[in-house]
Amino acid sequence: MTLSWIDGAPADSLSIKDRGLAYGDGLFETILVKAGVPLLFERHLQRLALGAKRLALVLDLPLIESECRTFAVQMSEGAMKLIVTRGDGLRGYAPTPGAQVRRILQSSPLPAYPPANAEQGIRLFPCRTRLAEQPLLAGLKHLNRLEQVIARSEWHDTEHAEGLMRDTTGRIVEAVYSNLFLIKGGVLLTPDLTRCGVAGVMRAELLTLAEQMNMPVRAMDLHMSDLQRADEVFVCNSVYGIWPVRAVEQLNWPVGPVTRKLQNLVRGLLDI
Amino acid sequence: MTLSWIDGAPADSLSIKDRGLAYGDGLFETILVKAGVPLLFERHLQRLALGAKRLALVLDLPLIESECRTFAVQMSEGAMKLIVTRGDGLRGYAPTPGAQVRRILQSSPLPAYPPANAEQGIRLFPCRTRLAEQPLLAGLKHLNRLEQVIARSEWHDTEHAEGLMRDTTGRIVEAVYSNLFLIKGGVLLTPDLTRCGVAGVMRAELLTLAEQMNMPVRAMDLHMSDLQRADEVFVCNSVYGIWPVRAVEQLNWPVGPVTRKLQNLVRGLLDI
Numbered sequence: 001m002t003l004s005w006i007d008g009a010p011a012d013s014l015s016i017k018d019r020g021l022a023y024g025d026g027l028f029e030t031i032l033v034k035a036g037v038p039l040l041f042e043r044h045l046q047r048l049a050l051g052a053k054r055l056a057l058v059l060d061l062p063l064i065e066s067e068c069r070t071f072a073v074q075m076s077e078g079a080m081k082l083i084v085t086r087g088d089g090l091r092g093y094a095p096t097p098g099a100q101v102r103r104i105l106q107s108s109p110l111p112a113y114p115p116a117n118a119e120q121g122i123r124l125f126p127c128r129t130r131l132a133e134q135p136l137l138a139g140l141k142h143l144n145r146l147e148q149v150i151a152r153s154e155w156h157d158t159e160h161a162e163g164l165m166r167d168t169t170g171r172i173v174e175a176v177y178s179n180l181f182l183i184k185g186g187v188l189l190t191p192d193l194t195r196c197g198v199a200g201v202m203r204a205e206l207l208t209l210a211e212q213m214n215m216p217v218r219a220m221d222l223h224m225s226d227l228q229r230a231d232e233v234f235v236c237n238s239v240y241g242i243w244p245v246r247a248v249e250q251l252n253w254p255v256g257p258v259t260r261k262l263q264n265l266v267r268g269l270l271d272i
Numbered sequence: 273m274t275l276s277w278i279d280g281a282p283a284d285s286l287s288i289k290d291r292g293l294a295y296g297d298g299l300f301e302t303i304l305v306k307a308g309v310p311l312l313f314e315r316h317l318q319r320l321a322l323g324a325k326r327l328a329l330v331l332d333l334p335l336i337e338s339e340c341r342t343f344a345v346q347m348s349e350g351a352m353k354l355i356v357t358r359g360d361g362l363r364g365y366a367p368t369p370g371a372q373v374r375r376i377l378q379s380s381p382l383p384a385y386p387p388a389n390a391e392q393g394i395r396l397f398p399c400r401t402r403l404a405e406q407p408l409l410a411g412l413k414h415l416n417r418l419e420q421v422i423a424r425s426e427w428h429d430t431e432h433a434e435g436l437m438r439d440t441t442g443r444i445v446e447a448v449y450s451n452l453f454l455i456k457g458g459v460l461l462t463p464d465l466t467r468c469g470v471a472g473v474m475r476a477e478l479l480t481l482a483e484q485m486n487m488p489v490r491a492m493d494l495h496m497s498d499l500q501r502a503d504e505v506f507v508c509n510s511v512y513g514i515w516p517v518r519a520v521e522q523l524n525w526p527v528g529p530v531t532r533k534l535q536n537l538v539r540g541l542l543d544i
Binding site (some may be wrong): 004006011012013014015016017018019020021022023024025028030055056079081083085086090091092093094095104106108111129130132133134136137142143144145146147148149150151152153168176177196 | 276278283284285286287288289290291292293294295296297300302327328351353355357358362363364365366367376378380383401402404405406408409414415416417418419420421422423424425440448449468
């Protein structure tokens with residue numbers, strides 16, 4: 001059974017005037033819930049708050065937090081999707097004076113990814129869709145996701161569990177619903193996300209973990225040549241944790257020791 | 273009174289699972305309706321069809337056309353907003369197999385723009401928000417409109433009726449809810465929209481009109497220096513027609529004869 005709430009009350013339909021529909025004017029978080037507890041929840045709230053600040057959305061964060069916790073108890077296990085929008089609009093892009101941010105919660109079952117993704121690693125599909133450079137929106141998990149929709153439509157086989165996305169100048173940025181990390185000479189490298197891309201909650205968690213482990217880590221511009229020279233490659237998100245990447249087209253990597261170490265640490269965070 | 277339909281039946285709320293909300297996965301048209309007739313309707317349908325093709329949305333265009341015509345009769349006068357989305361989604365960016373495109377129609381009153389906008393012309397606010405270059409989405413009137421939302425939030429005074437938008441490399445592209453034209457030495461110039469921007473219905477109409485009038489016309493890359501050297505400047509859309517532009521910051525233009533001529537022609541198209 002799936003649950004859904006709007007502004008704290010059970011509802012499965014939304015005002016047709018919502019600016020989330022009209023303009024994608026809002027943000028979302030997809031939060032793993034186990035045993036009634038939302039996981040990595042502080043980080044999700046932090047990213048939401050940051051996005052809201054950049055989009056000038058006025059959120060009642062304590063209310064959102066308590067609603068999510070209550071919702072998580074009710075759903076018990078699965079993925080909890082939180083959407084916040086700028087509420088109802090009139091005609092035109094200017095926000096309606098006094099409009100209230102709308103809070104939307106939806107549950108869905110835990111996604112049934114093949115266990116082989118985490119164990120043997122995955123192949124990335126090399127997406128032709130390039131991410132546009134828009135510093136104003138970079139890093140945010142906003143509702144304007146047509147680039148991801150188009151990229152995800154590029155492959156239909158089950159051989160590729162994820163797709164590699166580059167920006168319009170060819171830098172590697174992320175995967176379609178994951179962030180990307182490389183390991184080279186013991187250094188953890190991940191693309192800089194100041195021009196495009198979603199700054200994932202698991203990415204942030206890994207950057208912190210690496211620091212705590214005294215593992216050198218850098219967020220920087222990365223190209224296909226860096227991928228080619230990497231010792232290990234993996235993707236991550238806050239729902240599945242870490243999947244080693246074994247191949248992109250003709251490039252291959254082993255599932256290496258750093259990936260396995262981080263994967264085990266992260267498994268602990270997502271499995272209560 | 274405002275009307276709204278979903279898939280041909282009166283409705284004012286929408287499934288919470290709609291991919292228009294989740295990802296902005298859809299397109300829209302804002303169509304002027306007078307005396308029960310949708311104006312420039314063929315052009316709106318053409319642009320919708322083009323957008324649907326590029327986003328791989330399978331539309332029943334004859335059904336959409338007949339629904340819009342019936343809706344227009346019922347609303348009689350105002351702005352008719354048509355949204356099409358990829359219907360309900362499951363989790364993830366891949367479209368749900370077999371999902372049906374959803375059709376959403378909403379009426380709103382004719383916007384009450386000051387008559388001075390058309391008569392004396394307007395000032396454009398020079399938006400700092402830059403449009404990202406994304407050729408895959410350029411020209412389409414899709415639901416990913418956060419750039420416009422942010423740009424429109426840059427000014428609150430009534431002195432600026434519209435805002436000038438440039439791309440990330442500084443080319444002038446359009447206004448926030450209008451297209452832009454310059455006249456220089458009797459030639460009609462408008463920004464090329466293959467990297468970003470919305471290819472407006474009124475813009476297309478004007479390009480055709482100019483050809484019929486043997487007025488030379490070019491869609492090309494334009495910069496602030498071109499604006500500076502222009503003899504006349506105007507903005508247009510399919511709801512208000514043409515507004516002369518008299519100023520952007522310290523730059524000034526007279527309301528010139530070509531603008532007036534086109535404005536009168538267009539007035540005929542929007543006033544039945």
